[in-house]
Amino acid sequence: MNYCPQCASPLAEVLVDDEIRSGCPDRACGFIHFNNPVPVVAMIVEVEGGVVLAHNVSWPKKFYSIITGFLEAGEDPVECARRETMEELNLHALETELIGAYPFPHQNQVIIAYHVKAAGEIKLNHELDDYKIVPVDQLKGWDMGTGLAINDWLKSRGC
Template sequence: MGCPQCGWVHWNNPTPVVAAIVQRGEAVVLVRSHGWPETWYGLVTGFLEAGEEVEAAVLREVKEETGLDGQLGEFIGAYSFFRRNQIILAWHVIVPAEGVIVLDTNELAGYRCVPITE
């Protein structure tokens, strides 16, 4: 684990990631990243910034990726994503039903609002 020449140690600790189940009225907003197949959609996600509170990070990611201001709801859970060496911290976030989604097209290729009943 440590470099035998200089002693520097590389810790392979997981990276914390926030995820939001974004509720907009009676629907959930799902997003599609560039490079994903046309039929793949997922949650709003993103990395924490240095010194950032986790709760602030999830609301920031929702705002950056959808243009919507959200209200933090219930903490859903923490999940290991071993393939990417990440810990995902998920929250329920409520956004205004009448809010206009302005997608961050630098990060995302599209979105869908899926009825909660689906």
């Protein structure tokens, strides 16, 4: 954001409660851009045979991850997990369990992660172009974002 959404003045650095923030330099306007993180729901979708990892059409070829989606205004995160599992994979969520919440500062997001047991026939939506099912004993997380949720989920299973 480069301009104030209230008065259209160019945004500048302003001091708010002893912190430098982006805001409107016009004191009469007073707009402050807090740039709060966006909530994202991530699902470790488990089906018969393992966990579904999918490839997003905009990612590098070899990168696969768990399913994610943006939380809609007023939506319960559990319902978001169920909705995104259906929308992106065409799978019915049978059980959902909260794993945890994780910072993802690279994208200014906070990730709310769930384990979802699901059933049905996988049909990818337009955002995804490939998937694989990874047996749980071969699943490995990574040190940021959704990988942290995978690591915690694996630890909770004694893996």
